Amino acid sequence: MKKEEILKLFKEKGIKPSFQRVEVFKYFIENKTHPSVDEIFKHLVKKIPTLSITTVYNTLKLFCQKKLLSEILIEENQIKFDFIEKPHIHFKCKKCEKIYDIFKMCSIIKCKEVNGHKVEEHHIYLIGTCKECLLKTKK
Amino acid sequence: MKKEEILKLFKEKGIKPSFQRVEVFKYFIENKTHPSVDEIFKHLVKKIPTLSITTVYNTLKLFCQKKLLSEILIEENQIKFDFIEKPHIHFKCKKCEKIYDIFKMCSIIKCKEVNGHKVEEHHIYLIGTCKECLLKTKK
DNA sequence: TTTAATTTTGTACTAATTACAATTTTAAAA
DNA sequence: TTTTAAAATTGTAATTAGTACAAAATTAAA
Structure with a gap:
């Protein structure tokens, strides 16, 4: 840019x-x-x-x-x-603390209304152990 | 209880x-x-x-x-x-600041793996205007 | 060139959270 | 029951993220 x-x-x-x-x-x-x-x-x-x-x-x-x-x-x-580029969610690794962008779609992200409430923003966070840390612990 | x-x-x-x-x-x-x-x-x-x-x-x-x-x-x-009772997500109203529990399922909540990362927790937050505040502004 | 509006800066402040040592409580052992 | 050790609670001090705000600097318009 x-x-x-x-x-x-x-x-x-x-x-x-x-x-x-x-x-x-x-x-x-x-x-x-x-x-x-x-x-x-x-x-x-x-x-x-x-x-x-x-x-x-x-x-x-x-x-x-x-x-x-x-x-x-x-x-x-x-x-x-x-x-903000395109809609995405975040994954955070508990071990290395790194935050990954995950470009995966889900019905929740598209939803504009839920139980009568008007939805304007979505924040989705997944927490766990990342690919790299999984490999390290296997060794 | x-x-x-x-x-x-x-x-x-x-x-x-x-x-x-x-x-x-x-x-x-x-x-x-x-x-x-x-x-x-x-x-x-x-x-x-x-x-x-x-x-x-x-x-x-x-x-x-x-x-x-x-x-x-x-x-x-x-x-x-x-x-923590059963899995749910949260909706927060920008106007009244209230947080609602939303018991709505979604593929993301069930997912245990994404892009090779092991998912252990899910946190889904929706933000917008709640039902009650929408009614108030209409009046 | 002057003036007004906007932006940046620096300092002081607030409020959430943590660190930690001293005290108290609890549970187990003698 | 008394002694001892471990765990939990308390209170204070420190840390840290974020905010408020006024002064200074910059920008744009008149």
Whole structure:
């Protein structure tokens, strides 16, 4: 994703492209992970020494409101963030703590109504032992 | 659920039935809600004036390990707890903040394996506007 | 160039959770 | 019954994520 594309996306969403905001966004497309606020801050402060943690919080909040990112709350007392491409669910390994994106469909994800309640968001978390950790324990 | 049944359940799970533990457990069966640590503490401290918040944390952690309760992490900076009866998912209303139990099945809940990862727990959260709040806004 | 609006920064604060040592309770052994 | 050891509870202090907010800096418009 090139800079012009980011600027175009920001414009569509009504986000003013400050240097800090573009850098935070770039973090997500360059590192396809599920970072915490702290990880993002620690990474970007190397490049932007004046960066404030409050800016990171503000920017992530804005991106979530504009549906560029979504929050992940999975067995942690720390919010992680997720770049929204196509709908997916998350798997977290209890051993290595890694979070995997799982692109698997399910009736729940499509449902817009349940017991009369209007559904606007779906968050599906699976927890267990990942492929790699299963292999390690077998050895 | 009578006291003898609670004691029997604790014995099965290998939980020593201290007065505090029994009272915390009773809170869940008497109030079918999704309480936070603070709510449980504030309620029980009336009956047990010497109760410590640390004991509540310890007890809830133990109950989660023993699979009597599970943690709910849904759009909050506060963990809530859920009594495990039969598998269900959660719906949270954005307006009134209430959490509903939804007893609806889905292929994801049954799945024990995904992309080679071994699945041990499922947490499904739906967020939106609940039936009651929808009615209120229509008026 | 001036002005207003927006964004960023930095500090102080709050609230949830954890660490840990001291005390109390419980259960087992003598 | 008394002694001893183990487990649970308590209370305090510390940690940490996140928020509030005002001042400074930046941007865009008049």
